[in-house]
Amino acid sequence: MxxxxxADAQSSxxxxxxxxxxxxxxxAGLKSVYILESxxxxxxxxxxxxxxxxxxxxxxxxxxxxxxxLLLGFIPSRKTASTGSATWQHLPRHKDEDQVxxxxxxxxxxxxxxxxxxxxxxxxxxxSAVITQVLREHPMLSYFQGFHDxxxxxxxxxxxxxxxxxxxxxxxxxxxxxxxxxxxPSLAHLHLLPSILEAESPKLRLHLSQTQPFxxxxxxxxxxxxxxxxxxxxxxxxxxxxxxxxxxxxxFFAIIIxxxxxxxxxxxxxxxxxxxSVLSKLPKPLDLEALIAQTLSLYLKFPPERLPFRAWxxxxxxxxxxxxxxxxxxxxxxxxxxxxxxxxxQLRRQxxxxxxxxxxxxxxxxxxxxxxxxxxxxxxxxxxxxxxxDHEGDLGHTDLQEDLEFHSSNFNDTNPSKxxxxxxxxxxxSSSGSSKRYLWTLSFYAQFFAVDTSHVLHxxxxxxxxxxxxxxxxxxxxxxxxxxxxxxxVVFILFLTGTISQYLASHHDQxxxxxxxxxxxxxxxxxxxxxxxxxxxWGLLKWFGSGNAPGESNISLVExxxxxxxxxxxxxxVALISWSPIPILNYVFVAVGFAVSAVFLTRxxxxxxxxTEAKISRILVIGVxxxxxGLAIAIKFLFFA
Numbered sequence: 001m002x003x004x005x006x007a008d009a010q011s012s013x014x015x016x017x018x019x020x021x022x023x024x025x026x027x028a029g030l031k032s033v034y035i036l037e038s039x040x041x042x043x044x045x046x047x048x049x050x051x052x053x054x055x056x057x058x059x060x061x062x063x064x065x066x067x068x069x070l071l072l073g074f075i076p077s078r079k080t081a082s083t084g085s086a087t088w089q090h091l092p093r094h095k096d097e098d099q100v101x102x103x104x105x106x107x108x109x110x111x112x113x114x115x116x117x118x119x120x121x122x123x124x125x126x127x128s129a130v131i132t133q134v135l136r137e138h139p140m141l142s143y144f145q146g147f148h149d150x151x152x153x154x155x156x157x158x159x160x161x162x163x164x165x166x167x168x169x170x171x172x173x174x175x176x177x178x179x180x181x182x183x184x185p186s187l188a189h190l191h192l193l194p195s196i197l198e199a200e201s202p203k204l205r206l207h208l209s210q211t212q213p214f215x216x217x218x219x220x221x222x223x224x225x226x227x228x229x230x231x232x233x234x235x236x237x238x239x240x241x242x243x244x245x246x247x248x249x250x251x252f253f254a255i256i257i258x259x260x261x262x263x264x265x266x267x268x269x270x271x272x273x274x275x276x277s278v279l280s281k282l283p284k285p286l287d288l289e290a291l292i293a294q295t296l297s298l299y300l301k302f303p304p305e306r307l308p309f310r311a312w313x314x315x316x317x318x319x320x321x322x323x324x325x326x327x328x329x330x331x332x333x334x335x336x337x338x339x340x341x342x343x344x345x346q347l348r349r350q351x352x353x354x355x356x357x358x359x360x361x362x363x364x365x366x367x368x369x370x371x372x373x374x375x376x377x378x379x380x381x382x383x384x385x386x387x388x389x390d391h392e393g394d395l396g397h398t399d400l401q402e403d404l405e406f407h408s409s410n411f412n413d414t415n416p417s418k419x420x421x422x423x424x425x426x427x428x429x430s431s432s433g434s435s436k437r438y439l440w441t442l443s444f445y446a447q448f449f450a451v452d453t454s455h456v457l458h459x460x461x462x463x464x465x466x467x468x469x470x471x472x473x474x475x476x477x478x479x480x481x482x483x484x485x486x487x488x489x490v491v492f493i494l495f496l497t498g499t500i501s502q503y504l505a506s507h508h509d510q511x512x513x514x515x516x517x518x519x520x521x522x523x524x525x526x527x528x529x530x531x532x533x534x535x536x537x538w539g540l541l542k543w544f545g546s547g548n549a550p551g552e553s554n555i556s557l558v559e560x561x562x563x564x565x566x567x568x569x570x571x572x573x574v575a576l577i578s579w580s581p582i583p584i585l586n587y588v589f590v591a592v593g594f595a596v597s598a599v600f601l602t603r604x605x606x607x608x609x610x611x612t613e614a615k616i617s618r619i620l621v622i623g624v625x626x627x628x629x630g631l632a633i634a635i636k637f638l639f640f641a
Contacts, residue, residue, distance in 0.1 A: 024060070032059045039066040045329060049243040053296060055289050057239030064157050064235065071242040072169045073329035076162040088164075094135035096143035103148040104128045111231035112156065126160045127152050133164045134171055140340060141171055141179040146222035150175070153225055153234055172336025173328070174246055176320050178221055180340070182347050188315055189250055190216050192304070195311035196254040199302040204261050208279075211272040215279035216253045223249060227282045240292050245324035247304055252295045256282065259291070305472075310554075310607050313472040318342045346476070349447050356557075448480040448558060456482040463566040463600055470563060470604045471555070478558045483565015487526050490571045494522040497579040498639035504581050521638055529631050530568060534560035537605075540620060544612045554608045563604055567597045571635070578640045586640045594632035598625055 024032070031051065035058060038047040048067050051058060058064045069076045094100075104124050108115070115123070131151050135141060150170070155163040177185035190213040197205035219227050223241055228234045241249055257264070260283060267274050304312045304321070315321050318339040323331070459482055462473050498518045506512055538560045555563075574593035578586045601624055609617040 028056065028059050031056075032063050035059065035063050036066060039070055043070065045070065052239040052243035053292065057236045061157050061235070064239070065159070065162070068154075068157060068238075068242060069162065069166055069169075071329070072166055073173065073331060074165065074169050076158075076165060088133040088136050091136040092139070094132070094139055094143070096135065097132060099145065100128060100131050100135070100143060100148070103145055104131070107148050107152050110229040123152075123155070126163075127155050130155055130160065130163045130167060134168050138168065138172065138337075140337070142181050144178055144221065146218065146226050147179075149222045149225035153231075153238060156231065157235060157238075168333065172333050172340065173331050174242075174320055174324060175223070176336055176340055176343070177246075180343055180347065184347060184350070185316065185319060185343060186217070186221060187214075188319065189220055189321065190214060191314070192247070192250045192307065192311050192321075193254055193257070195307040195309045196251060196298070196302065197257065198308050199306070200254070200298060201258060201261065204258065204264065207265060207269050208257075208275060210269055211275045211279070215276045216250075218280065219282065220249050220253055224252075224282070228286070233286065233288055236288055237292075240295075244296075244299075245328065246320040247324070248295060248299060250321075251299045252291065255291050255294045255298060256286075258298075259283075259294075308607070309611065310469065310471055313469065313475065315476075316343060316346055317475050317477075318346065352447070448478075450477070451479040451481050455479070456485075459566055460486070460569045463569045464596070466600055466603065469607070470566065470600070471559060471608075474559060474562060478556065478562035480558065480561060480565070483530060483562055483568070486565055486568050486572070487530050490568050490575060491519070491522040491526050493572060493575040494526070494635065494639050495519040497575050498522070501579040501581075501640050504579070518639065525631070525634055525638070526568065526571075529627075530564050531561070533627055534564045537620070537624065541608065541612070544616050544620075554611055555605075563601065567600050570596045570600075575635075575639075578636075586636065590632055590636045590640070593635075594629060598628045601625075601628060 035048065035051050038044040038051070048071060052067065052071065058067050104127050107127055108120055108123055112123075127148065131143075131148060134151075135143060151163070151167050154166050154170070158166055171179055177189065180186075193213040193216060194205055194209070197208065224237055225234050228237065240252075257279065260278075264275065264278070267278065269275075304315075304325075323335075323339055456479070459470075459473060462468075462470060495518050499514060502515060502518075503512055535557065538555065538557045541555060570593050574589050578589045580586055580589075602621055605624060606617075606621065609620045611617075612620070
């Protein structure tokens with residue numbers, strides 16, 4: 001017991017050594033009192049957020065010890081911490097513990113200062129214990145180099161007793177995207193940067209357009225703890241980050257870029273390597289208070305959902321960027337684990353789609369490529385195998401900067417404690433261990449029908465009354481369930497009302513004969529248009545490079561199908577009322593159907609096609625409208641002439 005008290009006393013002494021020397025000013029002292037009152041029985045999180053954002057943040061570490069856990073959404077418990085520290089050591093080793101040991105040996109380089117070798121060794125042992133406890137208690141998490149930089153700040157501020165619980169909360173609820181078995185969610189954060197720059201300074205965004213935003217990876221991944229060398233500065237910055245959603249870290253880097261625009265304009269845009277080198281290093285010194293104020297102002301001026309290029313819509317609904325919006329402090333570790341599992345399942349589905357798209361793109365020149373693509377929907381039993389184990393599709397972490405490493409992890413790990421598929425998608429099992437996906441198996445198609453009736457009805461209503469971009473409503477989860485049944489409904493209603501129209505126009509002195517060619521014609525027209533036109537559009541977008549690189553598309557094939565499929569919903573009411581014997585009314589009804597669906601398509605496709613060259617984007621939009629006009633004309637004269 002005495003040894004424990006001595007260690008606590010030593011930790012307190014060390015924390016005192018980290019604080020700025022000199023007495024606290026009267027203003028800072030009064031602010032500390034208010035902050036501690038907000039942390040009391042009458043908890044006022046709003047006041048804590050205000051104080052953490054204001055000048056000088058939470059003042060000092062003694063105040064932070066009370067406020068940080070509350071900003072993270074939990075109340076520290078000595079009893080729980082002691083119990084946890086006594087049991088985690090008996091848990092199975094995490095696969096990354098060797099790398100943790102190597103990183104911990106390189107920790108505490110810049111702070112705390114004036115520490116003896118024994119003191120630094122003790123701190124390293126404490127840091128190793130904190131990180132190892134978090135990883136063993138949550139073995140699904142993938143460690144990344146730089147995680148130790150974050151953990152050491154929490155250790156210095158909160159002490160060894162509360163650090164592990166705080167870092168667990170942070171890992172699952174605030175930086176979960178960085179600890180998935182894939183780098184893709186981390187890179188999704190970076191792809192917000194061009195959109196933020198476009199909103200504030202289109203000229204600067206255009207100047208940096210040839211430079212991928214990977215220069216921000218080390219800073220955003222480690223919450224800037226890897227780059228900021230002053231302890232008081234990183235603690236102050238953490239005050240701000242913990243008070244707001246995870247996305248403010250990206251806005252903060254955008255402000256740093258904007259503050260350097262004059263320097264960046266002096267470097268030619270044709271030298272992306274030089275721009276990357278400059279942007280990958282933070283300027284020194286950093287005026288943190290000014291940067292924080294500007295970050296908050298930019299965030300309020302251009303909130304994420306208003307960013308151009310559909311940047312926010314591309315972010316997973318389970319990403320910390322979205323789950324830390326609003327009142328996120330009510331979330332628990334169980335909520336974080338559930339989101340983690342959903343993100344893993346999404347990554348699997350996205351990887352499968354990438355392999356399908358890559359296969360189609362690879363075989364784009366043979367004449368049979370259209371038949372192969374249509375077969376994905378019609379399920380005619382072609383013997384085609386998609387191999388998801390292609391080395392190009394590895395989802396493991398990869399080196400992006402010299403001082404940053406990512407440790408390989410993939411979805412073939414059979415350890416259920418690390419990656420647990422959710423009920424939405426279960427990869428087909430095989431006794432031989434093969435991971436090939438056969439196009440004629442039900443498990444392959446299940447991923448495209450993972451929606452319920454409420455989702456489909458909401459999407460149908462949004463297609464008829466578009467209040468926000470439809471691709472935002474899809475939110476990365478396009479379906480083929482709605483498009484298939486909408487098209488089928490349109491086919492049968494066209495046959496029914498077309499038959500009524502023919503009956504009204506016929507001579508009633510003769511027996512009426514049903515024209516079943518109307519049914520086959522409706523099926524060929526609607527199914528063909530809904531299946532083939534999106535493939536052609538997607539292929540053109542991929543050809544002209546509407547994505548982040550040449551040969552990539554800013555919209556997936558399934559999203560194209562979903563967009564065109566739900567655009568057909570307007571033809572259901574149009575077909576129901578277009579059997580009138582008055583020709584002018586039929587023209588008006590079909591024209592309204594064409595106008596509504598054409599506006600819906602062009603409004604949602606324009607942000608996608610506008611990324612290509614101006615001339616190409618105009619041609620593509622005109623092509624979309626002309627093709628849709630052809631559909632409307634065919635409906636009018638084939639069924640309601």
